[in-house]
Amino acid sequence: MDDSKNRLNEKKFGRRTFLKRFAQAAALSSAASATGCIGLIQNNEMLQLKWKEYFKKNYRLMTPQEKEETVERLERLAKIEKHMDIQMSSQNPINGVLFGYAFNLTRCEGFMECVTACVKENNLDRQSHTQYIRIFEMEPGGMSPETGNGKYFHEVPLDNHFYMGVQCFHCENAPCIRACPTKATWKEPDGIVVVDYDWCIGCRYCMAACPYYGRRFNWSASQVPYNEITKKQHYLGNRIRPKGTMEKCTFCVQRTRAGKLPACVEACPTGARIFGNLLDPDSEIRFVLKHKKVFRLKEDLATDPKFWYFID
């Protein structure tokens, strides 16, 4: 009897608890040595927040309350660290919505206003010149962006050329999701493939698995000038990503779940980009699918992208 009681007691202070406490002690002592004791007292709140942030769950396992809490913590941390008032949301997908995108190859003229709008909206790193969208200048007859020129910089449109925009296609059967060893990336019910930046370990398997070059790796937290930061953020979207994580187009989840258009669609000066709800037979995207000649890239891979190209 005594033996089993002891064992029970032992279990209470198990490996996990021990590690947790050990890590706590180590973090505190290292923080104390790094900042000095006075700094420690001043940054007490920040340390507590960071501590809780470090041990939070994967976003998909969080209860609504936990989502609320982590969003609040991140807002508070931005206030303390960067003196910035951001509004972060953890808005859930809307029922009966599946987002789809269409790109008009006849209309795009390569002005690249979508790219600048995307960089601005999603707080992309200005230092490494990260871009989620690439526009390729294509010879007539070319069907694959690999044959196009993605580095053009001259007056556009060039005669006898067309332009093809490529970004994350939000595949229904996405290879990147299956490649992720930590389940840090998944498909939301409204069809958006998202990344939990705090669960990503930066192994870049998903980048290798994506046949469309849709994902980007950051080598540093995004460097954005203070007054250019987009303050309306989403946990799964355009918040300032921590260093060493994968990021990608999220169909501007912070905008589209509020009913607005993605930044690229809004910025497009030629109306080449069409966005809407695939489940709604009245939507523009459904009109395009019904009445236009559409195709998807590398359909033979059965990735089932929700991004169609069409010609007028």
Add this chain to the structure above:
Amino acid sequence: MLILFGFGMLWVTADVYTEQRNVLDQVKQSTIHRKDLNQNDFAQNLPRQAVKAEMKYQGGDFWTESRKDKVERYPCYTCHTNNPEKFKGAKEMVHGDILLDHGGADKPLSCATCHLKDNPHLFKTADTTNIDMDHSYDLCGQCHFRQKQDWIGGAHGKRVLNWAGKRVVKNCTSCHNPHSPLFQKRWPKTYSPPIDK
């Protein structure tokens, strides 16, 4: 035993993959109309300068951006009265900034192709009905009927701000200069760095 195990594994993996529903199947089975969605989620006021289009698209009524408030010298009849004061060079002085490059070299358009001579704020049609300046899509659609069909459906032009809620789209003249409608060549806004591959 091994064979059985193998079949079992196959069955399990097959199950994982068939769980995925094809997008097109989902699209074909969907019966959710815009009005069925909770419109309160997208409570949206119409922009101030929107007019109701005279036709319906597949989802019902829609709105388009107005034009009159963007024309500097509107209303036209402040100058174009019944007894206009005629002086030399008036046309160049007032409308000299308009570059008319519409219709190509074969069939160049003139002012009077679209504008009524007596009431220039109204547009001509092939028959005798006149078109209001805010509803210029009716005028443009006489020649560009395919673009008009696409515009009504949503494959040409674009929505303003929202994908959900009330449908407000850009007018023809929101994007095209009606007098020289072709987009001019210009420098792209940015460039892409090379991919390291």
